[in-house]
Amino acid sequence: MKRKLSLVMAAALTAALLGGCAGGNAKQPAGDTTAAQTEAGEKEAEKKEAEKTEAVDGDTAKTDDVKKDDAKAGDSAKTGDGQFKAALIVTGSVNDAGWNAAAYNGMKAIESEMGAEINFSENVSLPDAEPALRDFSNKGYNLVFAHSMEYGESVTKIAGDYPDTKYAVYTGTVEADNVASISLNEHETGYLAGMLAASMSKTGKIGVIIGSDLPPMIRIAEAYKLGAKEINPDIQVFDVFAGSWDDIAKGKEAALGQIENGADVIFHVADKTGLGAIQAAQEKGVYAIGSSVDQSAVAPGTVLSSALDHADKAYLAAAKSVSDGTFKGGIMRMGLKEEAIGMAPYDAAVPEDVIKKIEDKTAQIVNGEFEVPEILERTTK
Incomplete structure (x- = not known):
């Protein structure tokens, strides 16, 4: 599900909605192309785009419009040593003005309040969850959020291979030394x-x-x-x-x-x-x-x-616990009292x-x- 056991937008959202507690299509967004370019122009544009990507110093989800080109798994910006890095996989589009948008809001809260580098991959189907999780883990992300209880099995399967990476399954029921589930009431x-x-x-x-x-x-x-x-x-x-x-x-x-x-x-x-x-x-x-x-x-x-x-509160709590060394694997129950909903x-x-x-x-x-x-x-x- 999104959630299984599973946080808030204007007229533009309505259009995006009709276009994520769960499954979605596994395809990742393709990059921009311009059909009218000549072959030489295309090569030059690709070269400039590559140079532009290498020059980026910030997060991959750079705009509030959440452009889909920023949603490619692994397209993280190179940052200085010691910067906290958090990643996210979601079952649908972060533009859905619903469940997956709440996850993205949580990531933006981590970015703004902790100065973290964030990245995400959207429309991740269950079969593609494990590769996506491994990709972020191999790239050295400190914390990886899996925004669906359905991802729980994939998370527990790979978590032991990356003991230095922490994982949080939103609305999940799984746990391990480096895996916590955020269970909402x-x-x-x-x-x-x-x-x-x-x-x-x-x-x-x-x-x-x-x-x-x-x-x-x-x-x-x-x-x-x-x-x-x-x-x-x-x-x-x-x-x-x-x-x-x-x-x-x-x-x-x-x-x-x-x-x-x-x-x-x-x-x-x-x-x-x-x-x-x-x-x-x-x-x-x-x-x-x-x-x-x-x-x-x-x-x-x-x-x-x-x-x-209120995924922003739950996500921040998890990220801060990883950053300050107090993270513990297990089930984190959160509800009205914690202002998580x-x-x-x-x-x-x-x-x-x-x-x-x-x-x-x-x-x-x-x-x-x-x-x-x-x-x-x-x-x-």
Whole structure:
């Protein structure tokens, strides 16, 4: 999955979205070419480009536009001795305004706050994960993030060959001496999303679309149901486990089915697939709740809020532990209390009393007064 066990953007993002807790295409972005150049001109351009690349002194993801030419694995800039180096592999595009974009935000936080050199490779399929991880490890990166629990097996397979390299699997469940998994309590925001959905529903029917049916994902859906029932014990919740994280059409189809059955609020935790759910909600005039990053710009007036992954905080915590020598292999549990997750600002349509209820519940979770149950098997209610 992105995540399996799996952090926030404007009108330009919407276009990129429709174009990443999981699989994606293994191809890496190709370099720029100019068809009209003569053969001699092409050679000269290639020579200049090579000289330009060698002269770079900084990160490979140089612009906020995250141009795909910067996404080639291993295209790291040469830096001075002692500079901290962190790399990332993701299952989709870092321009997806969702799960993978949250990972990129985390890397940029490491770059800006630690002065680190960063690099990333996008659209890394599971078969290509091991080669990509080895490539970064061979190039001397201090820390390599694998932004999907699905990468866990590949990480543990190669970690022993690189004892001086540390690895962090986002939303993972694996561990070793040099491997940590960052496990997010996403069921906490799932519960809050359920409260929001039930509060805004007029039909008494709501939906949730999840990218996969792994236990950590089921846990989010079940928490959504519990949160909704706190508001309305009689509410009906439709759930769909799409089996894909990057199929917009499938997400739209699933949401349309729920809407046809009366659902008037749709929550998704399905990455790119979830964009289809938001499309369906917008077209049918019902509400949606996004995930990973603030997706209000995807469909203004339709998206009530989003369940956020603050990957910047989690990534920074991991990177600083490696840098200061306190890194320990194991499972790092992070949730609302650690500010690793949260809810995005609410749409104007959400009444203040609804927001207050959700904020009060958030405080109870943070203070330990309320613990969201972890249900790992799907229920029919």
